[in-house]
Amino acid sequence: MFSINEAIEGWKQELAGRQTMIASDIEELEAHLQDEMDSLSIAGLSEEESFVIASRRIGNPDSICQEFAKINATVIWRNRFFWMIMGIVLIQIISKFASFFAFIGTIIGCQLIGWNPLIVGVISAGIQFAIMLWLCLGLYFAAVKLSVFQRLRQKTQIRIIIVVIGLNVLLGVLLNLGVRFWYTALLVRLGAEKVGQIAIGDTYKAFGLSILWPIVWLTLLIWLMPKKTPAEQRQTAAH
Amino acid sequence: MNLSKDLVAASATPLVLSILAEGDSYGYAIIKRAADLSGGVMQWTDGMLYPILHRLESQGLIASEVRIADTGRKRKYYRLNETGSAVIETYQTQWRTVYATLNKLWETKLCLA
Incomplete structure (x- = not known):
C-alpha cells in the first residue's frame, strides 16, 4: 500500500542524508512538493502519481543537494x-x-x-x-x-x-x-x-x-x- | 523549442528578480509565473530555483519571510529590496545591449538576402 506520508518522509530523509541542506531548506522544498501535488491532484491524478511527478519535477536529489552545498558551505563546515x-x-x-x-x-x-x-x-x-x-x-x-x-x-x-x-x-x-x-x-x-x-x-x-x-x-x-x-x-x- | 542550459542559467537571476518586482512571491509561484510568461519555455528543474533564491538573499538583493498560507502550511515569501531593483536596471541594460547587437546583425543579413 502506498502511504503518502511515508513517501514524503522518505524523500525528506534522502535530501537530509546528503548533509548539505539545512532543515529550513527541506521545509521550503516540501511546501513546494505539496503545492505541486495539490495542483496535480486537482487535475485528477492519484496521490501516488502526483507524488511521483511532483518529486521528479523538483529534481534529482543528488544535483539539488550539490547546488545547496555551494550555498550552505559555511553551515556545512560548521x-x-x-x-x-x-x-x-x-x-x-x-x-x-x-x-x-x-x-x-x-x-x-x-x-x-x-x-x-x-x-x-x-x-x-x-x-x-x-x-x-x-x-x-x-x-x-x-x-x-x-x-x-x-x-x-x-x-x-x-x-x-x-x-x-x-x-x-x-x-x-x-x-x-x-x-x-x-x-x-x-x-x-x-x-x-x-x-x-x-x-x-x-x-x-x-x-x-x-x-x-x-x-x-x-x-x-x-x-x-x-x-x-x-x-x-x-x-x-x-x- | 529548448533553451540552452547556459542561457537558462544566465537569465535565471534577472527573471527571478523581475518576477519579484511584480510583488512578493514564493518559489512555486515564481516557477509557475516564469512558465506562464514564456509559454513553458523558461523552465528550471524546480528544485534548482531555491539555491538561486537563497544566493540572491545572501547577496542582499531580496529578503524572505515565512508566512502561513491558506492551506495552513508554512510558505517562504521573497521580497525585492532597493538594491535588487537597482540590479534589475543593470540587467535590463545588459540584456537590451545583447539583444540590440544581435538584432542589428540579423536585420542586415535579412536585408542583404
Whole structure:
C-alpha cells in the first residue's frame, strides 16, 4: 500500500542524508512538493502519481543537494567542525574510561596469572584497546548508521552536550585524584615490588599503544576518506 | 523549442528578480509565473530555483519571510529590496545591449538576402 506520508518522509530523509541542506531548506522544498501535488491532484491524478511527478519535477536529489552545498558551505563546515570537537571530547572520555578499567583489570589479571612487567603491559594495553575500540565502533554506529543525534530535539541535543562535557570534567578530576590515592593504597596492599612492575608495565603499554593507535587511525582515515561527488570529480579533472 | 542550459542559467537571476518586482512571491509561484510568461519555455528543474533564491538573499538583493498560507502550511515569501531593483536596471541594460547587437546583425543579413 502506498502511504503518502511515508513517501514524503522518505524523500525528506534522502535530501537530509546528503548533509548539505539545512532543515529550513527541506521545509521550503516540501511546501513546494505539496503545492505541486495539490495542483496535480486537482487535475485528477492519484496521490501516488502526483507524488511521483511532483518529486521528479523538483529534481534529482543528488544535483539539488550539490547546488545547496555551494550555498550552505559555511553551515556545512560548521557542522563538520561540531563533530570534530565532539569527537575529541568523546575520545577523551572513552580513553579515560578505558584506562581506568585497564588499571583495575591489570591488577586483577596479575593477581591471577602472576606478576611480571610484560604481563602487566600486555593485559592493560589489551583491555584499554578493546574497550576503546568497542566504544568507538558503538559511537560510529550510533552516529553514522542511525544518525541518532540529528533525530533528537534541540533541547535534548544541548543536554547531551552538557552531559558529555560534564562527564569529561568529572572523569578527569576523579582519575587525577584517584591515581594518587590508588598508588598509595597499592603500595600498602601489594608492596613496592609489584607497584614497580606496574610502573614498568605501563611503559610497555604506552609503547605498544603508540604503535597500535596510529595503525588504527590510518586504517580509519583511509576507509573514511571523503568520497567525491561527480561535480567535484569533473572540477578536479578540469584543473 | 529548448533553451540552452547556459542561457537558462544566465537569465535565471534577472527573471527571478523581475518576477519579484511584480510583488512578493514564493518559489512555486515564481516557477509557475516564469512558465506562464514564456509559454513553458523558461523552465528550471524546480528544485534548482531555491539555491538561486537563497544566493540572491545572501547577496542582499531580496529578503524572505515565512508566512502561513491558506492551506495552513508554512510558505517562504521573497521580497525585492532597493538594491535588487537597482540590479534589475543593470540587467535590463545588459540584456537590451545583447539583444540590440544581435538584432542589428540579423536585420542586415535579412536585408542583404
